[in-house]
Amino acid sequence: MQIMEIAELDKKRMRIVLEDRSSFALYKGEARQYGLQQGEELSEELFEEICEKVLVKRARKRAMHLLQRMDRTEAQIRTKLALGLYPDDVIDSAVDYVKGYRYVDDLRYTKDFVVYHMDRKSRTRIEQDLLRKGISKDMIRAVFEELEEEGTRQDETAMIRSLLEKKKYDAQTSDRQEKQRMYAFLYRKGFHSEAINRALLLDIT
16 A cells, blocks of 8 residues: 655654555654655555564553552543554554453453442432443443342432532522522432432422
């Protein structure tokens, strides 16, 4: 395939853009070493050599570095590596590598996340946070079901009551406007209407 462009990415690296609009990054010395030139052909054999000898090792090292800082989902690792201009096959290899050592385990991550946050956030908010991290709805649902089977359940009513106490909300003295404001506050937190009404009713009685 033809090399359409070789452009400076930063002081040390070059971005090599191929005719299919895919691209990858090499240090300037590496680009010279492999004799890459704009407008010339990059053979499949040479591209595979660059991936295997340079990019795969670098992507694995990058993935390990990302995981040293914090636990991450597979989707988060893939996104970070894609931003580093690693080709899809190289990203697959790096992800398989860290998954092989169980450094990346979405099921474990999801369960730990739910357990840690279930006393602080509503189920809806937890689900939204996990979806943004690339966890599937099916996995989130399965984790909640597993925890419920183990006897670990969320008490949204108790969580709402705790928030009401922090807000110094008094159902006996608050007017209609204050009640509506508090309802809207809890709803934005991701609590369901039924749980909010139940908690407010408990505060009234």
